Amino acid sequence: xxxxxxxxxxxxxPGAKQVAVGLxxxxxxxxxxxxxxxxxxxAGAGIGIWHRRSAADARIAIGLVVAAGVVxxxxxxxxxxxxxxxxxxxxxxxxxxxxxxxxGRASASSASDSASSDPASSDPASSDPASxxxxxxxxxxxxxxxxxxxxxxxxxxxxxxxxVDGRANRVASGAGTGTPQASGQPGGGTVSMPSAxxxxxxxPPDASFAIDGITPLVVPNADFYRIDTALxxxxxxxxxxxxxxHGMVDHEITLSFDELVQLPLIERYxxxxxxxxxxxxRLVGNAKWTGVRLLDVLEMAGVQAGATQVVPRSVDGWxxxxxxxxxxxxxxPRDALIAVQMNGAPLPVEHGYPARLxxxxxxxxxxxxxxxxxxxxxxxxxxxxYWVPRGWAKEAPILTQSRxxxxxxxxxxxxxxxxxxxxxxxxxxxxxxxxxxxxGGPWKPATLATALGxxxxxxxxxxWDATPxxxxxxxxxxxxxxxxxxxxxxxxxxxxxxxxxxIAVSVS
Numbered sequence: 252x253x254x255x256x257x258x259x260x261x262x263x264x265p266g267a268k269q270v271a272v273g274l275x276x277x278x279x280x281x282x283x284x285x286x287x288x289x290x291x292x293x294a295g296a297g298i299g300i301w302h303r304r305s306a307a308d309a310r311i312a313i314g315l316v317v318a319a320g321v322v323x324x325x326x327x328x329x330x331x332x333x334x335x336x337x338x339x340x341x342x343x344x345x346x347x348x349x350x351x352x353x354x355g356r357a358s359a360s361s362a363s364d365s366a367s368s369d370p371a372s373s374d375p376a377s378s379d380p381a382s383x384x385x386x387x388x389x390x391x392x393x394x395x396x397x398x399x400x401x402x403x404x405x406x407x408x409x410x411x412x413x414x415v416d417g418r419a420n421r422v423a424s425g426a427g428t429g430t431p432q433a434s435g436q437p438g439g440g441t442v443s444m445p446s447a448x449x450x451x452x453x454x455p456p457d458a459s460f461a462i463d464g465i466t467p468l469v470v471p472n473a474d475f476y477r478i479d480t481a482l483x484x485x486x487x488x489x490x491x492x493x494x495x496x497h498g499m500v501d502h503e504i505t506l507s508f509d510e511l512v513q514l515p516l517i518e519r520y521x522x523x524x525x526x527x528x529x530x531x532x533r534l535v536g537n538a539k540w541t542g543v544r545l546l547d548v549l550e551m552a553g554v555q556a557g558a559t560q561v562v563p564r565s566v567d568g569w570x571x572x573x574x575x576x577x578x579x580x581x582x583x584p585r586d587a588l589i590a591v592q593m594n595g596a597p598l599p600v601e602h603g604y605p606a607r608l609x610x611x612x613x614x615x616x617x618x619x620x621x622x623x624x625x626x627x628x629x630x631x632x633x634x635x636x637y638w639v640p641r642g643w644a645k646e647a648p649i650l651t652q653s654r655x656x657x658x659x660x661x662x663x664x665x666x667x668x669x670x671x672x673x674x675x676x677x678x679x680x681x682x683x684x685x686x687x688x689x690x691g692g693p694w695k696p697a698t699l700a701t702a703l704g705x706x707x708x709x710x711x712x713x714x715w716d717a718t719p720x721x722x723x724x725x726x727x728x729x730x731x732x733x734x735x736x737x738x739x740x741x742x743x744x745x746x747x748x749x750x751x752x753x754i755a756v757s758v759s
Contacts, residue, residue, distance in 0.1 A: 443509070443512075444512050444516075444591070444592075445512065445513065445516060446516070447516040447517055447518045447541055448515050448516060448517060449517040449518060450518050451518035451519060451520055451539050451703075454468055454469065454520075454703055455701060457700060457701045458700050458701045458702070458703055458710075459700055459710055460672060460700055460710050460712050462657055462670055462672045462712060463657070464656055464657040464658075464659070464672075465656045465657055465672045465673065465674070465710060465712075466654075466656050466673070466674050466710075468537065468700075468703070468710060469520070469537055469538060469539060469594060470536040470537055470538060471594065472538070472593055472594055472596060472599050472602070474536075475536045475538060475593075475602065476525065476533060476534045476535065476536050477601050477602065478525045478527060478534060478615070479569070479621055480567075480569055480637070481565075481567055481569075481621075481622075484600050484601055485565070485566050485567055485600075485622045486600070487566055487604060487605055487622060489508050489605050492507070492508050492566075492605055492606075492624070493505050493506065493507055493624070494506045494511060494548075494589070494606065494623060494624060494625070494626070495624065495625045495626070496548060496549065496551070496552040496626050496628075497552075497625075497626075497627055497628075498558070498562070498627035498628040498629050499554065499555040499557060499558035499628040499629060499630075500549075500552035500553050500554055500555060500558075500628050501552065501553030501554075501555065502552060502553060503552065504548075504551055504552045506548070508591075508605050508606070511543060511548075511589065511591070511606065512543070512591055514543045514547060514548070515543065515544070515547065516541055516542065516543060516591075517541070517542070517543075517544060517586065517588070518539055518540070518541045519539070519540055519586050519588060519609075519611075519704075519706065520537060520538070520539050520540075520703040520704060520706065520707045521537070521538070521540055521588075521609050521611050521678065521706045521707065522535065522536065522537040522676045522678050522706065522707045522708045523535070523536065523538075523609065523615055523619055523678075524536075524614060524615065524649050524652075524676070524678075525614065525615050525616070526614040526615070526616050526643065526647055526743055526744075526746065526747050527743050528652075528743065528747075528748060529743060529748050530652070530740065530748045530749070530750045530751070530752050531654050531655070531660075531752035531753075531754075532654075532748075535652075535676065535708070537676075537703075537707050537708050538593050538594050539593070539594050539595065540588055540590040540592070540593060540609045541588075541590065541591060541592035541593075541595070542588035542589045542590035542591050542592070542606070542609065543588065543589045543591075544586055544587070544588065544589075545561075545578065545587040545588060545589055545608065545610075546578055546587070548589060548626075549561075549578075549626075549628070552628075554575065554628055555628070557630065558575055558628040558629065558630065559574060559575055559576070559629075559630045559631045560572050560573070560574060560575060560628070560629050560630055560631045560633070560634065561573055561574075561575055561578070561626060561627075561628060562626070562627040562628075562629055562634055562636065563608050563618075563620035563623055563625065563626050563627075564620065564623075564624060564625035564626070564627070565620055565621060565622045565623065565624060566622045566623075566624045567622065569620070569637050570620075570634075570636040570637045571608070571615075571616065571617050571618050571619070571620045571636050571637070572617060572631075572634060572635070572636035572639070572645070573610060573613055573617045573618050573646070573647075574631060574646065575628070577610065577612070577613065583612070583679055583680070583705075585610070585611045585612060585679055585706075586611065587608065587609065587610040587611065587618075588608070588609045588610075589606050589607075589608060589623065590603075590606065590607050590608070590609045591605060591606050602621060603620075603621030603622050603623065604622070605622075606622075606623045607619065607620060607621045607622065607623050608620045608623055611678050611679040611706040612648055612649055612678045612679035612680075612706070613647060613648060613649065614647040614648075614649055614746075614747060616636075616637075616638045616643060616647065617636065617638075617645075617646070617647045631645070642744060642745055643744060643745050643746070644745040644746035646746075647746050647747065649676070649677070649678055649747065650677075650736075650746075650747045650748075650749060651675075651676075651677040651680070651682075651728055651729075651730040651734060651735075651736045652675065652676055652677070652728065652736065652748075652752075653673065653674070653675035653676075653682075653685055653711075653726045653727060653728035653736060653751075653752060654673045654674055654675070654726070654752050655671060655672075655673045655724060655725075655726050655752050655754050656672055656673040656674065657670060657671065657672045657673065658671070658754070658756055659754070660754040660755060660756075661754075661755060661756070661757075662754075662756045662757070663756070663757045663758075663759065664717050664756055664757070664758045664759075665717075665758070665759060666717055666718055666719050666758050666759065667716070667717060668714060668715070668716055668717075669714075669715050669716075669717050670712050670713070670714060670715070671687055671697075671712065671713050671714075671715050671724060671726075672710065672711065672712040672713070673710070673711060673726065673752075674708045674709065674710055674711070675708060675709055675711055675726075675728040676707070676708035676709070677728065677730035677731065678705065678706045678707065678708075679705050679706045680705060680730040680731040680732050680734075681702060681704070681705035681706075681709075681730065681731035682699065682702065682708075682709045682728055682729070682730060682731065683729045683730060683731050683733065684696060684697075684699075684728070684729045685697040685699060685709075685711040685726060685727070685728045685729075686726070686727055686728075686729075687713045687715075687724065687725070687726050688724075688725050688726075688727075689715065689722055689723070689724050690722055690723055691723070694727070695713060696713075697711040697712060697713040697726075698711065698712050698713065699711050700712075705731060711726075717756075717758045718758060719758050719759055720757075720758055721755065721756075721757055721758075722755070722756050722757075722758060723753055723754070723755055724753065724754050724755075724756060725751045725752065725753040725754075726751060726752050727751050736749075736751065737749050737750065738750060738751050
């Protein structure tokens, strides 16, 4: 089901991504899996009904359904042909066997029904209420058996998904600073991770406000948003994982994980955002990332002068792509990282273990490749990354945005003093000012916390003397270049949402 779901994502028409994220947010993957599961169950029910009319046609239908799953599975880069073939044969055999069993139960039930309803029957008990009850029980047993098989199939799929994700998390749980991995798991052993030569340090007290409900300056790993196309989290064996740098380079290089982390490590606080984030949305987060400078690795390979695009690839074949010029802008020095840690811990599996890209100032769909395995140097004209043919912009700098966290939209307040607070971001330009307006009145400056750097968001607050009535509160930010956040609203596609975040509050 996961393979079919992945195919649904890959083959979805332009705009489908935004619809899914808009409807389900970070629950888009469970929603897709549920849709695929229901579709498979309905298809199975239809085949079962058709089997009573034509067993041969039902077997052909089974073959077609399994073939669709095989094609979807083989689209996955890491798919094993022998395993896919074995699974297909097992599915066909079990499906035909189940249909035969259910057909037998249905035939027995029909025979019992016929016997009990035949007025010419020589058996006087055939019209007996007890006999009718026995026939009804037969039908119930058939339906219960069919339902139990369907539930078992779904539960088996869910359990398998949990086991795969659990295995992946166990593999990653030991990838710390000299921490042995779980015994018997792929990638087991000890990974020696040196300390960062440029530690980020602990944020100063004045970098955040003690206001209930405001987004934390650094988002914990467990709460960090996740948007990607992987329905099944890749389980990467760190002992065999390799990072390949190739394409328009002087010499191709391949690094093991141990070789990668022996390069100079640095720490940076960086805010990343999803292009699907609506105005005021939560698909944005700030974390401390530890990793190797991307430029350090590219310099090892020797980037050729004609290379204008960096194309990173995931272990599952997903691609991003951004201009090489983004890494060399003298006006905005950027430490793009091949990150191996998040907030001082090994990358969580769902956030890209064992390595991912973090590129300050660019939306994730063109840069933040999880489960990184490959970096190709090419030209902007030669290749379009995964989301570009699906209608999204090829170049995607993060837009200047601000959000109101406190009070929440639709909140009911009592008249008097209240704090309005939230976060604003414009990586990697930084935030210069944040202003708040109530009911279309004058813009008033908010107080900013101390920023951790131009690549991170900043908290802001302003005091408000709330009067009784219905009020509209809106916020805007000005970035480090002096550009004011536009008020004109636009949808996220093709290059990010624009507009002021507004909330409505009721004061009594």
